[in-house]
Amino acid sequence: MSRRVRVVLSDGDRRFLESMVRRGEHKARAIARARVLLALDESDGSRVPSRAEAARRCLVSEQTVSRVADKWEATRDAAATVSRKERSSPPREPKVTGDVEVRIIAMACSTPPEGRARWTLRLLERHVKLDDGRPDLDHSTIGVVLKGGGVVGSGENV
Template identity: 30%
Template sequence: MSTKKYKVNLSEEEKLHLQAVLRKGKSAARKQTRAHILLKAADGVPDKDIIQALDVSASMVAKTRQRCVEEGPEAALYDRPRPGQRPKLTDRQAAHLIAIACSDAPVGHDHWTLRLLAGKVVELSYASSCSYETIRQLLKKTR
């Protein structure tokens, strides 16, 4: 029988914490699944049995084990922050743009369009470029 590279050893306090997470039932499904994985792994249940019992992938079990050993059981319960592009506009700039959208339309237009507002962002030097889709998403959030 092969030895596990990442063997989960939990203290009684950590086990009680994970059991409390499961008892509450108010946490995210992923968090609860990971708590189940950690408790079963700490009890010495083989990965193939954990996979079958919880209907999860082998990589999820392996990654949860690894994060528990390397970073602790609390870190293994949560997703890491995901990278993403920063917003083009600050909250203050977004508020100003919404105020502009609520004001009278420019001369020659009946109303503000998304493209006009995107052009206004560039004109005000809030961003070097801005798509109308960015404006649409911003306005959708504020309705």
């Protein structure tokens, strides 16, 4: 087990965490972390439970208690301790970039192929696959792109 970390919450932090737990509008993990911080709080002078006891009382593992205590020690901020770390970038790059989106919208607004009265999503899907330099996109993805671009439902060629 890691060393003991003293958790002393300010009145504002304590009120924030108590309202977070009481209202239950946050994610379950954030509420569990808030309960752990409240259990480890030494500001009121009461006996602080051991990590094992705090884990049992808060229905989390001892490792969770240790991680919450360590994060509190690093940040000294209740909101930062209970919230999830924001990602700086998505886990993978999106298939539809601005350039691809513009090309799809331009294709959908153009005249449909000979023998067709209008573009369908599946027809657009086939033409996107034939065009070099564009990723293979599913017809549902193309529909989302067109809906986001304001093309679907306009009554024009689509």
